[in-house]
Amino acid sequence: MSLADPVATELAKLTATFVNSIAAGLAVVGGVGPVVNALNLTSTATDLVWLLVASCLCVGAALSPQLGARAYLRRELRK
Numbered sequence: 604m605s606l607a608d609p610v611a612t613e614l615a616k617l618t619a620t621f622v623n624s625i626a627a628g629l630a631v632v633g634g635v636g637p638v639v640n641a642l643n644l645t646s647t648a649t650d651l652v653w654l655l656v657a658s659c660l661c662v663g664a665a666l667s668p669q670l671g672a673r674a675y676l677r678r679e680l681r682k
Contacts, residue, residue: 622668633662
């Protein structure tokens with residue numbers, strides 16, 4: 604694909620946007636959602652520690668597809 608092909612360029616951008624949206628959803632649902640829920644409920648300190656560990660893991664897992672989408676887009680736009 605070259606930059607002269609606008610259809611291929613837009614397809615690459617849409618693919619990267621789709622993967623990035625999945626990563627954002629994973630970060631919000633798995634990372635931020637449980638923390639907000641725990642703040643509204645009374646939980647023990649042990650529960651909160653495990654909740655924070657799981658949330659950090661979900662946010663970390665969300666970075667992988669996001670970084671992959673960025674690399675894919677850079678690679679496709681260089682062609």
